[in-house]
Amino acid sequence: MKMKRLVGPHIESLKPYVPGKPLEELERELGIKNPIKLASNENPLGPSPKAMEAMQAFMEKNHFYPDGAAHNMIQAVAAFHDVDPAQVITGNGSNELLTMAVRTFGDYGSDVAVISEYSFAAYAIVSQAQNLEIRRVPMAEGYTFDLEAMADAVDERTKIVFVANPNNPTGTYVPAEALRAFLKAVPEEVVVLVDEAYHDYVTADDYQSAMEMRDLRERLIVTRTLSKCYGLAGVRAGYAVAPAEMVNRMNRLREPFNCNSMAQVALPAALDDQEFVARSVAVNEEGRRVLEEGLARLADRGVSWIPSQTNFLLVGLPVEGGKVYDAMLQKGVIVRPMGGYGLAKWLRISLADKEKMDRCLRALESALDEVQAEVTI
Ligand SMILES: Cc1ncc(COP(=O)(O)O)c(C=O)c1O
Structure with missing residues (x-):
């Protein structure tokens, strides 16, 4: 007798949700000290x-x-x-x-x-x-x-x-x-x-x-x-x-x-x-300003972004986002690749305080250098 199927085709073809990489995983897998996570739109101020x-x-x-x-x-x-x-x-x-x-x-x-x-x-x-x-x-x-x-x-x-x-x-x-x-x-x-x-x-x-x-x-x-x-x-x-x-x-x-x-x-x-909410919004606005200014400086390298009303930016790249994501991971900055959404040349970056945004921008710029050098070889 033929074995009854284990699950229906809708479950067989279901691709589960892929969350942002946790900080601990980066420390454990790559031995990176003090990584920062800008991958899951979490609040940089911590809990209320x-x-x-x-x-x-x-x-x-x-x-x-x-x-x-x-x-x-x-x-x-x-x-x-x-x-x-x-x-x-x-x-x-x-x-x-x-x-x-x-x-x-x-x-x-x-x-x-x-x-x-x-x-x-x-x-x-x-x-x-x-x-x-x-x-x-x-x-x-x-x-x-x-x-x-x-x-x-x-x-x-x-x-x-x-x-x-x-x-x-x-x-x-x-x-x-x-x-x-x-x-x-x-x-x-x-x-x-x-x-x-x-x-x-x-x-x-x-x-x-x-x-x-x-x-x-x-x-x-x-x-x-x-x-x-x-x-x-x-x-x-x-x-x-x-x-x-x-x-x-x-x-x-x-x-x-x-x-x-x-x-x-x-x-x-x-x-x-609500005082905490107001503070969170203020930090977010500052993060947006810093990140947008930094991204604008990379515009001539083919970097763009979509105007956002949230605590993240969807950032357009001249190369595959997954490669830039990997290179940024090596520098201890976790962002979110968007290939799963059909946005292969995009990364999603959560907004945070100025220090984290500056570190993210430095990581993004050198990741771009590395990936673009690899592409032109
Ligand atoms: C648009 C949207 N809805 C819902 C959620 C789910 O959030 P939670 O289950 O943490 O409330 C998220 C989380 O990223 C989201 O981006």
């Missing part, structure tokens, strides 16, 4: 001090299971956004909420997910894992979401559409008016998920959070994370605001203790630490 204090105070209660209902987290998010607690769900990072949304609302094997080209890799991974068909929509000029084309790509089989605002890895954003038009244009039976992981960094005047557009359509999920501007990536805390009916359905699939106790005490304290 108020969140750290709350976690330290809670430490000795870690023998208890977490609150399965994550009551304090949910109350804090509800108060922060002035919504009903029934409209809030929290996750082990916002990534878990993306998975939960697809698993809850996507019918296995029959529905379609509409996803933009060059948007966050997790959307396609979680959709493929649920055996949804993925419909990818090309970007508009300037590596921005083509929301009109995305709305046009929606058909009767479409169940979910993902919009990252601002987007990773391009750093670009959708202006308020275009997002409003899109939310109105997409048929009401479709779930629109607006991922606002980088919301806190946005400075553009014509940006508006989808949190303020929830009256435009019923089936709207807005996700946020504390991994970036609040400096809590290791704690894993994210949340979503959606209609109570949708939160209720997502809760049916939620793991009993999906938010750990550290996340549960850290989130309320972090949301209350």
Whole structure:
């Protein structure tokens, strides 16, 4: 008898998410002392001090299971956004909420997910894992979401559409008016998920959070994370605001203790630490200025970047990004190669303080020297 297949073709062909290389790995593998990591858009200031204090105070209660209902987290998010607690769900990072949304609302094997080209890799991974068909929509000029084309790509089989605002890895954003038009244009039976992981960094005047557009359509999920501007990536805390009916359905699939106790005490304290958010944004702006000035000096060597509203820049190169990435690793600077996104001649570089940006620029320039010398030989 023929052996039953181990997994379906959608799992067999699934390429798992490749995270940024951890600092410890570089130290261990290459023996490099004092490496810096600019690969995962983490906060260079560390965690929110108020969140750290709350976690330290809670430490000795870690023998208890977490609150399965994550009551304090949910109350804090509800108060922060002035919504009903029934409209809030929290996750082990916002990534878990993306998975939960697809698993809850996507019918296995029959529905379609509409996803933009060059948007966050997790959307396609979680959709493929649920055996949804993925419909990818090309970007508009300037590596921005083509929301009109995305709305046009929606058909009767479409169940979910993902919009990252601002987007990773391009750093670009959708202006308020275009997002409003899109939310109105997409048929009401479709779930629109607006991922606002980088919301806190946005400075553009014509940006508006989808949190303020929830009256435009019923089936709207807005996700946020504390991994970036609040400096809590290791704690894993994210949340979503959606209609109570949708939160209720997502809760049916939620793991009993999906938010750990550290996340549960850290989130309320972090949301209350807006002074830290302001400081993080200021450091980010300074990092952007330093990196952009340095990159501009390399323009005659074929280096460019895309204007960003986030805490990273997508940097265009005259040579293959993977080679420059490898050469920068040898100098103790971890950035993110973009080949997996189909952006072979690009690197994504997280913004940080001036010292790190200067070190990154020095590493980039000499890596370019090495790779270009190799190419011309
Ligand atoms: C656009 C976007 N959404 C979601 C996430 C997931 O973040 P987390 O699971 O840490 O909340 C990331 C992380 O890089 C991201 O870039």
